[in-house]
Amino acid sequence: MTQAEYAAFVAATGRRAPGISAAEYQAQGFLAHPYTTVRQYLWAENAPPAGLLDHPVVLVDRADAKAYCAWKGKRLPTEFEWEAACRGPQGRRFPWGDAWETGRAHIQATGTASVAASRPAADAARGLELLGNVFEWTSSEFDAGRATMKGCSWDDAVGSCRCAFRHGRPRSSRHILIGFRCARDD
Numbered sequence: 455m456t457q458a459e460y461a462a463f464v465a466a467t468g469r470r471a472p473g474i475s476a477a478e479y480q481a482q483g484f485l486a487h488p489y490t491t492v493r494q495y496l497w498a499e500n501a502p503p504a505g506l507l508d509h510p511v512v513l514v515d516r517a518d519a520k521a522y523c524a525w526k527g528k529r530l531p532t533e534f535e536w537e538a539a540c541r542g543p544q545g546r547r548f549p550w551g552d553a554w555e556t557g558r559a560h561i562q563a564t565g566t567a568s569v570a571a572s573r574p575a576a577d578a579a580r581g582l583e584l585l586g587n588v589f590e591w592t593s594s595e596f597d598a599g600r601a602t603m604k605g606c607s608w609d610d611a612v613g614s615c616r617c618a619f620r621h622g623r624p625r626s627s628r629h630i631l632i633g634f635r636c637a638r639d640d
Contacts, residue, residue, distance in 0.1 A: 455522060455634060456569055457502035460511035463522050464500055471497040472513035474628040482627055486609065494565065495630050509566040510588045510633040516601050516625040519591045519634035531637035533594035533620060536604040540584040540617035547616050549584045559586030559615055563608040566630075585615045588633035596622025607631040 464471050473496050476489045495512050523529045550558050560567045594602040600622035606615035
């Protein structure tokens with residue numbers, strides 16, 4: 455979901471805008487970036503940051519992601535659905551094939567990018583940006599108190615960017631590396 459799409463949800467429902475205070479950020483404990491980096495993603499007066507409307511929404515916890523998906527008549531994908539979409543029917547290691555191709559995922563960067571940034575390299579039938587830009591919440595549990603996230607984010611290296619990569623974070627986490635996508639039943 456983009457910042458703009460999420461803004462429509464916030465306006466329609468009154469849901470909390472994406473964000474986190476410096477104290478909340480510190481309390482989460484997984485401080486991959488200083489709070490000064492977080493500031494560029496903070497919303498002001500229920501509006502996304504200027505210039506980031508077509509970037510993935512971040513600083514939403516899993517409950518926010520689930521609420522957005524329900525509002526759209528959809529749901530969060532399971533970990534297995536997400537990975538199946540990423541691998542495609544051929545069971546590839548990456549959405550585009552079995553070998554890493556530079557420029558296919560927004561990684562090793564200094565921040566998020568437009569979700570359209572890798573469209574030429576994406577298979578639109580399976581989804582865009584399945585690797586890179588942000589990790590994505592799933593509806594699957596990782597272990598006690600943590601939800602499974604799939605994908606990789608803008609600050610990752612090639613080694614963790616593959617369809618099979620997974621890790622967990624507390625469901626209440628709000629971070630600049632975490633976003634989501636919706637799934638729907640046919």
